[in-house]
Structure formats: C-alpha cells, structure tokens
Amino acid sequence: MKLKDKKIEILEKTYTHDAVGNSIVSYEPITDPIWAYFRQLSMKELYGVTTQVEEQVLFQISYRTDVTTNHVISYNGLQYEIIRIDTFEGYKTDLTLYCKRKE
Secondary structure, three states, X not given: XXXXXXXXXXXXXXXEEOOOOOEXXXXXXXXXXXXXXXXXXXXXXXXXXXOOOOOOEEEEEEOOOOOOOOOEEEEOOEEEEEXXXXXXXXXXXXXXXXXXXXX
C-alpha cells in the first residue's frame, strides 16, 4: 500500500458569463481537500501506459465514483488535467489518476 501523504483538491470546470455575455472559465472544488499518493512518472512508465508523452504524474486516491477525466487536480499550487483513470481491475479500493500538468 502506498502512503497517501499529500493533500489535493479535485476541481470541476464551471462557466459564468460577464456583462457582455462572454464565457468565463473557472475551477471550483467538488470536495474538501483529500489525501493522495503522488509521484512523477518515468519515461518507461509513460511508454507503457500510452504513446503520448504529456503524462507526467500520477495520483492515487481512495475510491470515489464522482471523479472523471473532465476534472482537474490542484496540488502544490499547480493544476493537472486527468488523462486516464485506472480502477485497478475493478476493485473498489483505490483510483490511480494519470495526469499531465496544465499549461
């Protein structure tokens, strides 16, 4: 079992409109901060997971049903897009979130 010793926030994209009608994108937390395991992926792992090299980190959190690839992770002042969610063979214990850093 990996040590979940980092606090992260799961954010959801929301849209509001200004006075002229332009859409403004913002990110709002869907929960209080949660504990997660965090590490950067090596190039070997990147090629084992996907052929795209944008993935840079993974977060492992306790199982949740409300996390999708439409959400964003906020950790240590940075935001990460969720690329893929691994449910570990369908067991409902942990979720591994493969992410890339938002530009």
